[in-house]
Amino acid sequence: MKIVLRPHHIISLAGYIVELRTSFRNLIVVNHQDEPVKLEVPVLNDQWIEEHEALGLEVIPVNDDEDFLVMYQLAKHKLDAERKALESN
Numbered sequence: 001m002k003i004v005l006r007p008h009h010i011i012s013l014a015g016y017i018v019e020l021r022t023s024f025r026n027l028i029v030v031n032h033q034d035e036p037v038k039l040e041v042p043v044l045n046d047q048w049i050e051e052h053e054a055l056g057l058e059v060i061p062v063n064d065d066e067d068f069l070v071m072y073q074l075a076k077h078k079l080d081a082e083r084k085a086l087e088s089n
Contacts, residue, residue: 002038005031008083016041024061
């Protein structure tokens with residue numbers, strides 16, 4: 001199955017992770033590009049990160065001991081600043 005991530009958008013993939021095969025509990029994926037990108041889901045292994053970073057995506061793994069909400073808000077703030085800069089041009 002595939003999910004399309006629109007340009008300059010962010011998504012959390014917690015519901016699409018096969019947790020028994022991965023070392024993280026959630027992924028934050030950010031598309032900084034001007035083109036949509038297709039994500040392959042479900043996430044079956046750790047190699048998924050490298051494969052999708054090669055597509056130009058920012059992939060942020062969230063481990064059990066990390067605060068998902070803080071990490072998501074930081075990534076969203078960075079993306080919002082990027083969008084604002086694009087709109088002013």
